[in-house]
Amino acid sequence: MRIIPLGIWGGYPKANGATSSFLIEEDGFYLLLDCGSGVLASLQNYISIQQLDAVIITHYxxxxxxxxxxLHYAKLIQNQLTDNPKTLSIYAHDRDDQFHSLTYKEHTQAYNVTQTSQIGPFTLETTETNHPVYCLAIRLEAKGKSVVFTADTGWKESLISFSQNTDILVSEANLYQEYEGKIPGHMSGRQAGILAEKAVAKQLILTHLPHFGNIQYILEEAKQTYTNQATIAVVGQSIVI
Ligand SMILES: [Zn+2]
Known part of the structure; x- marks a missing residue:
């Protein structure tokens, strides 16, 4: 399994960047996790639009x-240019009316992610996070390897068992420690470290970072609570497990 960070920012992208998003590849199957601002531009550094096989949206x-x-328009245009059009599957929860807006003509088709256990080569599990809107953490497994994406979440005890023994925990770390408890629905690097430590994750990767301050401090705070390898996601730097 190969995980390629496409963006690392929370809320909105920095100049020439993208919001938190990851491309996951196994046996030539490409799965996009979240599709916020700047992601489509970043994605095309690695694959073409038509190579994308499926998308997961963690929340609206x-x-x-x-x-x-x-992405709808990209699929429309690329499908018009080929004799071999492909419908792109977009997986998300259906507890929001926006679920239906994910389907666009014959170019994309929405599926309820909570009723999905397999996407291509990936076995899938989801669990609700602690966020102001209904949001899902995602666990993917393939060939005995696993990655857990917390998506957006404040501290939630049940994420420990959900992330247990994962090869990689990709955790949001939107807060410096001093903001813990002041901003709902997000974790600090320190809390991401505690989650990774308690879950016995083999590696921690931080994403969904803030636009102010020095994000290296968030990594330092994570390293104070987590004993294995912790890094900040670097766009384009693949992680292979
Ligand atoms: Zn959110």
Missing amino acids: HHDHMADVGA
Whole structure:
């Protein structure tokens, strides 16, 4: 399994960047996790639009789905240019009316992610996070390897068992420690470290980072609570497990 970070920012992208998003590849199958602002541009550094096999949207906040409309048009145009059009599957929960807006003509088709256990080569599990809107953490497994994406979440005890023994925990770390408890629905690097430590994750990767301060401090705070390898996601730097 190969995990390629496409963006690392929370809320909105920095200049020439993208909001938190990851491309996951196994046996040539490409799965996009979240499709916020800047993601479509970043994605095309690694694969073409038509190579994309499936998309998961963790929740209906703009920084996780802002580029879905642009993705619809990309599929429309690319399907018009080929004799071999492909419908792109988009997986998300259906507890929001926006679920239906994910389907666009014959170019994309929405599926309820909570009723899905397999996407291509990936076995899938979801669990609700602690966020102001209904949001899902995602666990993917293939060939005995696993990755857990917390998506957006404040501290939630049940994420420990959900993430247990995962090869990689990709955790949001939107807060510096001093903001813990002041901003609902997000974790600090310190809390991401505690989650990774208690879950016995083999590696921790931080994403959904803030636009102010020095994000290296968030990593330092995570390293104070987590004993294995912790890094900040680097766009384009693949992680292979
Ligand atoms: Zn959110």
